[in-house]
Amino acid sequence: MLIITKIEELQAFLADKKANNFSIGFVPTMGALHAGHISLINSSNLECDITVCSIFVNPTQFNDKNDLERYPKTPQDDIKMLKNADCDVVFMPSAEEMYPHQDERQFDFGYLDKVLEGDHRPGHFNGVAQIVSRLFNVVKPDKAFFGSKDYQQVMIIRALVEKLKYPIKIITCATLRESDGLAMSSRNMLLNAKEREVAKIIPKLMQEANELKHKGKEVGEIKEHVISELNKRGNYELDYFTICDADTLKELKSFKDAERQVALIACYVGKIRLIDNILLK
Numbered sequence: 274m275l276i277i278t279k280i281e282e283l284q285a286f287l288a289d290k291k292a293n294n295f296s297i298g299f300v301p302t303m304g305a306l307h308a309g310h311i312s313l314i315n316s317s318n319l320e321c322d323i324t325v326c327s328i329f330v331n332p333t334q335f336n337d338k339n340d341l342e343r344y345p346k347t348p349q350d351d352i353k354m355l356k357n358a359d360c361d362v363v364f365m366p367s368a369e370e371m372y373p374h375q376d377e378r379q380f381d382f383g384y385l386d387k388v389l390e391g392d393h394r395p396g397h398f399n400g401v402a403q404i405v406s407r408l409f410n411v412v413k414p415d416k417a418f419f420g421s422k423d424y425q426q427v428m429i430i431r432a433l434v435e436k437l438k439y440p441i442k443i444i445t446c447a448t449l450r451e452s453d454g455l456a457m458s459s460r461n462m463l464l465n466a467k468e469r470e471v472a473k474i475i476p477k478l479m480q481e482a483n484e485l486k487h488k489g490k491e492v493g494e495i496k497e498h499v500i501s502e503l504n505k506r507g508n509y510e511l512d513y514f515t516i517c518d519a520d521t522l523k524e525l526k527s528f529k530d531a532e533r534q535v536a537l538i539a540c541y542v543g544k545i546r547l548i549d550n551i552l553l554k
């Protein structure tokens with residue numbers, strides 16, 4: 274596996290592969306890799322000739338300085354995992370390499386970047402769009418792979434691809450979960466043992482939301498249930514739990530108002546912010 278830190282070097286490597294008609298798969302990450310990331314590498318390996326993974330903790334998508342400082346960094350473990358997963362190239366640029374000048378671009382995704390994560394983390398999606406467009410401009414992949422834990426992010430990236438007319442196919446891969454259901458996330462490693470124990474309520478409540486829908490409960494009743502269950506316990510601070518149209522992210526009052534529905538949650542366990550979602554069936 275090649276470890277590349279310079280854009281020019283990566284582009285020279287990829288130019289040669291593209292000249293030989295190799296297809297390029299791309300997995301952008303912020304490192305602190307886990308099995309969920311590796312499942313994206315595996316999908317890319319299956320679908321493309323060459324897999325490039327980037328590791329870059331993008332400062333412009335953090336609206337909270339402490340969150341950026343706290344973000345886990347495990348580069349040596351990441352490299353080992355990527356080697357074992359048969360990744361071809363890991364691109365690990367510095368902040369100066371990715372942002373030689375401040376990125377002044379302001380993206381407007383309309384409704385999509387104003388709600389949920391966009392509402393609670395102002396500027397977050399602008400930062401995501403800045404870095405993902407920069408990485409796409411460098412790698413110019415045929416396909417890019419993202420995890421569906423970041424449901425809204427995937428919608429933003431699809432909108433970005435449309436806006437900037439990138440000829441890139443966005444592939445969404447299923448969320449991988451720990452044995453107790455907690456969605457895999459780099460942030461999980463920041464939870465202490467007690468917080469880790471209480472965090473498992475999140476996937477449990479998401480499952481319950483699905484079961485309640487099956488039992489004929491309506492959106493309002495399910496929201497009430499989830500919020501009151503969380504309130505019974507300490508150690509949580511809920512940012513949001515909501516049920517939306519899975520195709521537009523418009524909040525629903527009734528299940529009959531959308532063909533496909535998704536429940537989304539963001540909450541703090543201690544100081545660590547976790548998100549999850551479930552497509553309701």
Ligand code: PAF
Pocket residue numbers: 301302303329331334401404405423426
């Ligand atoms: O999902 C992430 O890890 C990041 O938001 C991404 C897409 C790598 C951009 O920094």
